[in-house]
Amino acid sequence: MAAAGWHRNKIRIKTMIVHAILILLTFLCLFPFYVLIINSSRYHPDIQKGFSFLPGKAFLYNLKNLMGDPNLPVFRALRNSFIISAATALLSTYFSTLTAYAIYAYDFRLKKAAFTFILMIMMVPGQVTALGFVNLIRRMNLMNNFIPLIIPTIAAPVVFFFIKQYMENSLPMEIVEAARIDGAHEFRTFNTIILPITKPTIAVQMIFTFTSSWNNYFIPSLILNDAKMKTLPILIAQLRSADFLKFDIGKVYMLISLSIFPVIIVYAFLSRSIIQGVAIGSVKG
């Protein structure tokens, strides 16, 4: 009896320690963003004076100030980032599903070779081909154009891999065969039957492709240099290289907020399925 009680106490203490550490980590993860919100809402001189835990009243002032800056086309950048990311999310997931379906549902001679090839190139980073890519885009006359940032994402091995994993688990071949007996055209079967069934994983992958495109800095900075075409990460780099001391710091915080919070807000609503998506792709045991 006494031993059992001691054991129960031990677990209780351990649970308490675990919770304390989790709360500490939560603080660590959220604190930078808390400071960001606070400082986005304060006037430049107040921020210079020191930190305050309470928000100020300058949120709209900083926002208006940032949007009105002629050297930083923020509204354009928001729009550009959104167009590129949305188009990437749509095209990348659609064609990755098509590729995954081809490998999953059909038997053909080169199937295994194609699958092996995609897995092998999955982890090769885009940076190592950047030189050839930029030269190619220049020769195609597509510099300062969104096309070289959108079309290449049709070949997205990682997205393909996640969707194929999902099909493996949740798309019975009987459904595909039933559709075939009904005499459906293969391409129409894909669009009207397969796409709706894989919708849960497509939605999660869309969020991943959207955010990675939204956050992308390396390649866009090599392709887009016209002020009208710049995306948010490029503006942030530009702000960093400007003479920092001359800047209204409230505006700097506001630009960071505009880059970060759209993603956090979407994530707040969908975190459950996003985390499930991460776990599913991680191949079980």
Added chain:
Amino acid sequence: MIKRRKSCVSYTKWGYIFLIPFFLVYVVFSLIPLISVFYNSLFENYRSGLNQIGPNFVGLNNFKILLSNKDLLTYAKNTIIIWIIGFIPQILLSLLLAAWFANTRLRIRCAGFFKAVIYMPNLIMASAFAMLFFTLFSDNGPINDMLVKMGILDEPFRFLSSIGGTRGLIASMNFLMWFGNTTILLMAGILGIDSSLFEAAEVDGASQFQAFRLITLPLLRPILLYVLITSMIGGIQMFDVPQILTNGSGNPNSTSKTLIMYLNQHLYSKNYGMAGALSVILFILTAILSLLVYFTISKRSEKRWG
């Protein structure tokens, strides 16, 4: 009979047709650039002031220059050091958290909330995150202000003028951005382990730590390997955070300049020969690591479906 064979043939055709977009795009936007990177690496081709030098064929000379030069080695060393100081605490903490989240007896409250919070930094724009850290940790920024007011520091610590401070900040950002992701991968791995193994261990009187060391860790090895190698590939790619934090300089004194920052510098100065040779070296490194990832994945898939 005839009818079935005919339909079979037409299905095969669709498999190939559906693969066309992927492979067409891959060949045009990745394979051709990759070949041109190899081609460029064999030519001397740069600007010296207003003069364009080359392109002249120089064989493997670019590689010779690059490998005999101290720069490449220094930047490789920087990249490795920053990666290690971020990765070691990351993998240890993630293992601990994963074991806790997977342990049903601990009854963690709001587990969903905690998981959501620790994963969140992974989705943040790295360049904006670096800019945020730059402002937070600047000489008269909020962190220094707080540390001085709380009496922890007598005067502001100049993080970005100190080697350890800058590398430490980059590593902490990498750590914050990736430990949640690693935790979730490892947790999924632990939950995939046959629970009867743990029950048997308990019956045999094994302590929780023994069960973790003798059952969880060995069975988790493939996933740990996967996490390690993908993190190494991510480490080689390290760019946005140090680039924005140090404004591309890799200061103090180039001690936080990474390999991709070096590549970026050659791309901007239009030294295509050097950029090509450096890209080839990075390609070979990442290709070897990618092959290792491929083998861990395909081995696991075989075990599962084979």
